[in-house]
Amino acid sequence: MDVPYYPINDYEPLIKGLVIGGLGITHVFLAQFAIGGGMLMCYFQWLAQTGRSPVARQFLDGYFKILVLISFVVGALTGVAMWFTTIQVSPRTIGVMVDEFHWVWATEWTFFCLEVVAGYAFYRCGRNLPDRSRMTLLLLYTVGAWFSLFWINGILSWQLTPGQWGEDRSVWSGFFNPSFWPSLIFRTITSLTIASLAACVVINTMTELRRDLRRELINRAAFCLSPMLLMPALGYWYLNVIPPDSRSWVEGGSAAMTMFMGIAVAASLLIGGYALVGLIAQRLYINGATATLLLALAFGATAGGEFVREGVRKPFTVREYLFSNSIRADEVALLREQGSVTADPFPLRNAGIYANEQLRLGAKVYRFQCSICHSMGGVNGLTHLAGTWTTDQKRMNIAKLQNTKPFMPPFAGNAEELEALVQLIEWHAAGMPRTWETTSNATVLAEIRQWLDEAGTESATRREVALIREER
Ligand code: HEC
Numbered sequence: 428m429d430v431p432y433y434p435i436n437d438y439e440p441l442i443k444g445l446v447i448g449g450l451g452i453t454h455v456f457l458a459q460f461a462i463g464g465g466m467l468m469c470y471f472q473w474l475a476q477t478g479r480s481p482v483a484r485q486f487l488d489g490y491f492k493i494l495v496l497i498s499f500v501v502g503a504l505t506g507v508a509m510w511f512t513t514i515q516v517s518p519r520t521i522g523v524m525v526d527e528f529h530w531v532w533a534t535e536w537t538f539f540c541l542e543v544v545a546g547y548a549f550y551r552c553g554r555n556l557p558d559r560s561r562m563t564l565l566l567l568y569t570v571g572a573w574f575s576l577f578w579i580n581g582i583l584s585w586q587l588t589p590g591q592w593g594e595d596r597s598v599w600s601g602f603f604n605p606s607f608w609p610s611l612i613f614r615t616i617t618s619l620t621i622a623s624l625a626a627c628v629v630i631n632t633m634t635e636l637r638r639d640l641r642r643e644l645i646n647r648a649a650f651c652l653s654p655m656l657l658m659p660a661l662g663y664w665y666l667n668v669i670p671p672d673s674r675s676w677v678e679g680g681s682a683a684m685t686m687f688m689g690i691a692v693a694a695s696l697l698i699g700g701y702a703l704v705g706l707i708a709q710r711l712y713i714n715g716a717t718a719t720l721l722l723a724l725a726f727g728a729t730a731g732g733e734f735v736r737e738g739v740r741k742p743f744t745v746r747e748y749l750f751s752n753s754i755r756a757d758e759v760a761l762l763r764e765q766g767s768v769t770a771d772p773f774p775l776r777n778a779g780i781y782a783n784e785q786l787r788l789g790a791k792v793y794r795f796q797c798s799i800c801h802s803m804g805g806v807n808g809l810t811h812l813a814g815t816w817t818t819d820q821k822r823m824n825i826a827k828l829q830n831t832k833p834f835m836p837p838f839a840g841n842a843e844e845l846e847a848l849v850q851l852i853e854w855h856a857a858g859m860p861r862t863w864e865t866t867s868n869a870t871v872l873a874e875i876r877q878w879l880d881e882a883g884t885e886s887a888t889r890r891e892v893a894l895i896r897e898e899r
Pocket residue numbers: 741742743751752793796797798799800801807809812813824825828831832834835836838848
């Protein structure tokens with residue numbers, strides 16, 4: 428069995444997880460707006476052609492459709508940027524996703540093509556077409572957009588809850604995994620919410636319309652917020668199917684996860700509450716400033732939600748299969764024996780700055796096993812986190828990494844590598860002096876080996892799950 432190596436980029440003082448996270452949030456928000464925008468436009472076209480709301484057509488031919496166009500163009504661009512970034516940040520995860528779901532990706536892409544062609548055709552020619560053709564184009568656009576969500580949702584939800592795939596490795600067990608339906612329905616409602624809030628902003632700018640006509644349009648758009656009523660139930664369903672240890676983090680186990688979950692829930696409640704009471708029940712007029720604020724809250728909710736979805740997967744990118752640092756769960760034991768970077772062919776950047784060979788080894792180990800989640804001195808910086816520990820505590824806590832924090836993978840190298848890593852952290856903490864003594868104490872190495880054996884090569888997640896079940 429050969430463990431594959433990929434070149435790893437250094438984003439110090441940022442960490443790779445953040446780089447991909449920031450981009451991902453923008454992408455998801457825009458892509459969901461493009462989907463919800465399609466649904467909303469179908470609804471308004473229907474209102475217009477059935478005579479229910481003659482001004483709806485004015486809205487449709489206004490600049491809302493330009494916004495939708497921009498969002499699917501920028502959505503597509505950030506989508507490509509996601510590929511560009513992930514192949515640098517986590518090439519092996521992407522590799523597994525492509526391997527396992529080859530035809531699903533291809534199918535998703537086909538629907539995306541439909542979305543682009545139909546959307547652009549409506550944008551260019553919609554104004555001069557009869558109602559039937561307008562509706563056909565809008566429906567094609569919406570079906571294309573929604574199905575691209577359908578396909579990608581299977582792959583993304585599989586990462587956290589691979590379910591039966593863990594045993595049978597079947598594409599469809601992985602695709603229709605336990606969190607597939609709750610997250611698909613949840614995302615569909617989110618898309619519609621974002622689009623109707625954006626519509627409220629746009630309608631406010633249509634000052635050529637009388638105020639009562641604008642109010643009518645706003646009430647129509649606000650009607651599309653009503654599926655938000657289902658969100659609490661869907662959220663509950665989702666939390667119920669994700670692994671118990673992941674759930675325990677958003678329920679207070681991890682301060683950051685709980686906080687982001689809180690932001691997502693609070694922002695959604697604010698939007699939902701305002702929508703139900705103000706817009707739907709009392710038919711209030713919502714002005715541009717309020718609509719923009721609600722839209723910003725929706726962005727906050729999306730950001731919080733995406734952050735949590737990515738975060739609670741730790742220490743895996745594919746649950747129980749592939750760790751965040753691209754080491755497969757069943758490779759840890761082998762790497763403990765042969766060393767994690769012995770076969771790593773990629774040279775260090777600035778290899779000359781390290782004071783000795785041991786530090787260079789440590790730097791490779793850090794790059795391979797830790798740099799996906801940690802920087803040295805910046806975000807989640809190791810010199811800071813281990814700053815108060817003695818040298819021996821560093822050795823032990825890193826050897827038992829998965830016990831130190833259950834959202835870290837087990838250490839996957841040999842004792843010499845671990846010692847080199849500890850030296851690297853201390854050398855950085857000391858301000859990277861020009862000379863640094865190499866350590867090679869047999870007793871110390873034996874002790875590290877003992878700790879590694881005690882920790883074992885399993886992740887802590889199974890144990891956590893068992894503990895949580897016992898508590899119940
Ligand atoms: C999957 C992401 C991930 C990986 C991979 C990872 N860590 Fe961590 N680590 C974290 C997070 C998250 C924390 C918590 C930071 C906090 O408490 O603010 C953490 C905390 C720590 C701490 C402080 C623990 C404590 O009890 O305060 C140390 C030391 C540490 N990591 C070392 C490492 C080393 C060394 C590696 C590589 C061998 C590594 N980590 C790999 C995510 C990771």
